[in-house]
């Protein structure tokens with residue numbers, strides 16, 4: 001699994017702290033990325049020890065990992081709601097997030113928003129005063145140019161994400177493309193999120209505004225838990 005940012009120990013402390021919130025009978029949203037992976041492995045170990053849960057994966061990668069970890073899985077349309085979702089982030093400011101570094105943000109947003117409680121797991125490198133990371137925007141392939149033009153009109157600079165290990169672009173789990181859109185510091189995340197959501201051809205963007213309930217930031221020595229208003 002691709003890793004970014006801080007140390008693996010910090011990510012593990014965050015992931016394991018969030019996994020401790022999982023209790024018997026829960027349906028758990030399983031996020032994507034190197035930090036959420038630690039939570040998935042910890043839930044898997046708890047399942048091994050007798051915990052009775054079902055997982056809903058947010059990507060092909062998280063489903064594979066959860067299978068390996070022995071977590072029973074269901075699709076989102078087979079469960080009656082999600083009790084808790086645990087997911088990583090590429091950047092966090094004032095509780096708002098940029099996600100989608102692994103191009104999984106469309107399914108992540110469905111699961112994270114559906115959850116009664118959404119816990120973000122991160123290392124300190126993800127924290128910022130203001131969001132300023134490029135915003136990943138998943139687009140229908142046919143809408144790549146029209147969405148890029150709309151992003152430019154909104155003051156952004158879109159770049160088609162290309163794959164590292166094959167010629168050509170990244171194709172998401174949903175068969176779409178990703179435009180990484182630089183907007184510089186984002187002063188009004190809600191307004192930008194609304195603009196992107198309203199653009200025809202946008203499947204989903206990586207701004208998660210006002211969605212998270214709690215942030216677990218791991219360090220090499222421990223974890224800080226912050227509840228969000």
Ligand SMILES: O=C[C@H](O)[C@H](O)[C@H](O)COP(=O)(O)O
Nearest residue numbers: 033034035088100101102104
């Ligand atoms: O598409 C990927 C996701 O939004 C990840 O949750 C995000 O990129 C954070 O991943 P990591 O924990 O590896 O930094």
